[in-house]
Amino acid sequence: xxxxxxxxxxxxxxxxxxxxxxxxxxxxxxxxxxxxxxxxxxxxxxxxxxxxxxxxxxxxxxxxxxxxxxxxxxxxxxxxxxxxxxxxxxxxxxxxxxxxxxxxxxxxxxxxxxxxxxxxxxxxxxxxxxxxxxxxxxxxxxxxxxxxxxxxxxxxxxxxxxxxxxxxxxxxxxxxxxxxxxxxxxxxxxxxxxxxxxxxxxxxxxxxxxxxxxxxxxxxxxxxxxxxxxxxxxxxxxxxxxxxxxxxxxxxxxxxxxxxxxxxxxxxxxxxxxxxxxxxxxxxxxxxxxxxxxxxxxxxxxxxxxxxxxxxxxxxxxxxxxxxxxxxxxxxxxxxxxxxxxxxxxxxxxxxxxxxxxxxxxxxxxxxxxxxxxxxxxxxxxxxxx
Amino acid sequence: xxxxxxxxxxxxxxxxxxxxxxxxxxxxxxxxxxxxxxxxxxxxxxxxxxxxxxxxxxxxxxxxxxxxxxxxxxxxxxxxxxxxxxxxxxxxxxxxxxxxxxxxxxxxxxxxxxxxxxxxxxxxxxxxxxxxxxxxxxxxxxxxxxxxxxxxxxxxxxxxxxxxxxxxxxxxxxxxxxxxxxxxxxxxxxxxxxxxxxxxxxxxxxxxxxxxxxxxxxxxxxxxxxxxxxxxxxxxxxxxxxxxxxxxxxxxxxxxxxxxxxxxxxxxxxxxxxxxxxxxxxxxxxxxxxxxxxxxxxxxxxxxxxxxxxxxxxxxxxxxxxxxxxxxxxxxxxxxxxxxxx
Numbered sequence: 017x018x019x020x021x022x023x024x025x026x027x028x029x030x031x032x033x034x035x036x037x038x039x040x041x042x043x044x045x046x047x048x049x050x051x052x053x054x055x056x057x058x059x060x061x062x063x064x065x066x067x068x069x070x071x072x073x074x075x076x077x078x079x080x081x082x083x084x085x086x087x088x089x090x091x092x093x094x095x096x097x098x099x100x101x102x103x104x105x106x107x108x109x110x111x112x113x114x115x116x117x118x119x120x121x122x123x124x125x126x127x128x129x130x131x132x133x134x135x136x137x138x139x140x141x142x143x144x145x146x147x148x149x150x151x152x153x154x155x156x157x158x159x160x161x162x163x164x165x166x167x168x169x170x171x172x173x174x175x176x177x178x179x180x181x182x183x184x185x186x187x188x189x190x191x192x193x194x195x196x197x198x199x200x201x202x203x204x205x206x207x208x209x210x211x212x213x214x215x216x217x218x219x220x221x222x223x224x225x226x227x228x229x230x231x232x233x234x235x236x237x238x239x240x241x242x243x244x245x246x247x248x249x250x251x252x253x254x255x256x257x258x259x260x261x262x263x264x265x266x267x268x269x270x271x272x273x274x275x276x277x278x279x280x281x282x283x284x285x286x287x288x289x290x291x292x293x294x295x296x297x298x299x300x301x302x303x304x305x306x307x308x309x310x311x312x313x314x315x316x317x318x319x320x321x322x323x324x325x326x327x328x329x330x331x332x333x334x335x336x337x338x339x340x341x342x343x344x345x346x347x348x349x350x351x352x353x354x355x356x357x358x359x360x361x362x363x364x365x366x367x368x369x370x371x372x373x374x375x376x377x378x379x380x381x382x383x384x385x386x387x388x389x390x391x392x393x394x395x396x397x398x399x400x401x402x
Numbered sequence: 403x404x405x406x407x408x409x410x411x412x413x414x415x416x417x418x419x420x421x422x423x424x425x426x427x428x429x430x431x432x433x434x435x436x437x438x439x440x441x442x443x444x445x446x447x448x449x450x451x452x453x454x455x456x457x458x459x460x461x462x463x464x465x466x467x468x469x470x471x472x473x474x475x476x477x478x479x480x481x482x483x484x485x486x487x488x489x490x491x492x493x494x495x496x497x498x499x500x501x502x503x504x505x506x507x508x509x510x511x512x513x514x515x516x517x518x519x520x521x522x523x524x525x526x527x528x529x530x531x532x533x534x535x536x537x538x539x540x541x542x543x544x545x546x547x548x549x550x551x552x553x554x555x556x557x558x559x560x561x562x563x564x565x566x567x568x569x570x571x572x573x574x575x576x577x578x579x580x581x582x583x584x585x586x587x588x589x590x591x592x593x594x595x596x597x598x599x600x601x602x603x604x605x606x607x608x609x610x611x612x613x614x615x616x617x618x619x620x621x622x623x624x625x626x627x628x629x630x631x632x633x634x635x636x637x638x639x640x641x642x643x644x645x646x647x648x649x650x651x652x653x654x655x656x657x658x659x660x661x662x663x664x665x666x667x668x669x670x671x672x673x674x675x676x677x678x679x680x681x682x683x684x685x686x687x688x689x690x691x692x693x694x695x696x697x698x699x700x701x702x703x704x705x706x707x708x709x710x711x712x713x714x715x716x717x718x719x720x721x722x723x724x725x726x727x728x729x730x731x732x733x734x735x736x737x738x739x740x741x742x743x744x
Contacts, residue, residue, distance in 0.1 A: 142672055142674045144603075145606060146603055146604065146605060146606050148608055150603065150605070151605030151615075152637045155602045155605055156695050156723065157679045157681055157695060158693060159603070163667055167664070168663070171663035217666070217668040218669055219665045219666070220666035220701075221665075264643070267637070272683045273691050273692075
């Protein structure tokens with residue numbers, strides 16, 4: 017595999033913004049989306065009328081036409097949506113960056129706005145007609161993403177001897193970072209190992225604190241050419257490499273049926289990402305890893321090559337994932353588990369802050385940051401550098 | 403709680419042994435047809451059924467089709483023997499006392515089921531095997547035997563035992579002309595469950611997957627197979643990733659497999675399910691994997707690698723799905739220890 021043509025470091029993230037994160041925000045998802053895009057433009061020092069590319073998730077409720085009509089964009093010449101929920105985020109930013117790198121647009125915005133905190137839990141109604149793949153899980157009572165990931169986790173623990181202590185290490189590291197971040201929902205709530213072990217089962221082997229938050233919130237970022245970024249307000253955060261991955265025989269969230277369910281989309285995505293990059297996993301100083309559930313961090317650490325297969329459990333030991341002494345601090349703003357769950361977009365913005373040097377858990381001298389989207393679904397990843 | 407479960411298991415085993423002692427015994431005395439096979443009753447039957455096949459009413463057509471004469475519709479088999487309920491003042495089963503006046507085996511069996519709380523009944527299925535066509539003038543006799551009693555099963559109606567009765571039909575020469583197996587479910591009515599019970603999610607049935615749920619309804623676990631290269635696949639899909647063929651058929655799985663992974667769902671709970679809910683990914687001995695609920699086991703006893711067997715469970719009137727039960731009873735050796743803890 018050779019690197020993507022003309023992409024490496026050709027673009028940069030020049031502006032970021034986020035709303036407050038809360039269990040309940042008053043404005044609509046559309047209003048939150050417009051607000052956060054305008055704020056991201058302000059952060060970059062670019063007027064919204066310059067936006068000519070808009071990228072988001074297929075699950076995003078506010079359409080491009082509504083963004084354009086509300087915030088006064090000019091003519092939009094590139095727009096795309098990326099599927100598969102939590103797998104989309106880095107793909108959204110990556111496709112925006114491709115549009116700028118190839119000259120389809122000059123100012124691209126990627127965003128996600130979601131009221132998952134105050135809205136209904138999507139799985140609670142058992143009377144809605146299922147899409148076809150649901151036939152193999154939902155009638156049996158596997159109604160929720162947590163049940164699906166718990167199924168993979170049990171197998172993972174069985175094959176490699178990983179334990180609940182390893183999952184606790186992940187949840188506690190991420191919580192520690194949230195405790196340092198005033199914007200995080202769990203900022204004021206420390207969590208001990210005892211707290212973790214005492215929390216109720218949700219879907220064994222996963223307990224409450226293996227699950228992400230349910231959050232209202234919105235985030236956006238602005239992508240321009242590297243050249244233009246160098247003239248803007250913040251130091252450029254280069255989009256060094258980007259990849260998406262959807263492996264053969266994969267089934268979204270229920271990857272139980274193929275030969276090797278524990279090597280999910282992260283593995284395919286990583287192969288392309290590292291091929292596109294001048295770096296390898298050993299050069300990554302800090303990582304933002306999609307964490308709708310704590311075990312996804314274990315699976316992703318292996319998929320992106322930070323350790324060998326089956327070794328992610330031990331890799332969580334001795335504070336290895338924690339600021340500031342750990343060899344690979346992860347989710348330094350608190351991630352989906354403890355900052356906010358907005359389909360992983362908060363991981364992208366935190367990656368940008370780490371490269372700007374403005375994180376509340378700033379990794380000293382960090383030059384590179386990996387950001388990943390959801391494992392267990394067709395996914396994507398970004399490698400950012402300063 | 404744990405010791406209660408163990409007691410319940412012991413009680414169920416004792417009851418099953420009691421019920422199985424009836425297997426092979428005549429249900430009651432033989433019954434003779436009151437009338438010979440006749441055209442008048444056949445006419446009423448085919449009129450009621452809307453069956454216009456001439457071999458049931460016209461001698462010439464019957465002979466032209468290779469029959470010795472007018473034949474009775476095969477499924478009329480039981481009609482030649484059945485008596486109206488009201489013609490038996492003491493009720494259908496009371497009438498079947500033997501010469502000594504002792505209750506029939508069937509009556510005793512049903513008394514035992516009633517005493518154990520399996521007071522409701524529903525007919526589930528009926529199989530008929532025909533040895534020769536039944537023709538005008540035949541005079542039938544039926545002898546019935548209690549063929550089998552199932553272990554306690556979990557069904558959408560409630561927990562219960564399937565009772566299969568085998569009926570042998572013979573003619574005026576004592577030759578067998580047909581055999582019928584008639585299965586009923588004797589079950590414990592579910593008084594605690596509300597009438598408008600929440601249903602499990604309905605699968606979206608498409609052409610590609612309909613066979614699986616139809617198979618389940620018929621008591622079989624089916625696996626899709628590529629008709630060209632023979633690769634088995636689950637979940638089903640229209641095309642084979644190995645050879646590209648769109649042609650496929652199915653094979654019937656043995657139902658034997660092992661637990662590949664499992665979860666126990668606790669919280670939050672939705673109305674259609676009972677919690678804690680153990681669900682497994684089972685690897686079938688044919689090689690494919692599928693998701694199924696685990697039944698007949700305490701969630702704490704489930705282990706990866708555990709051998710299980712499939713059982714098709716009607717979770718409601720519309721939906722039958724595979725569930726899995728331990729192939730070897732689990733926890734029997736733990737009774738003492740568990741009771742000691744309690």
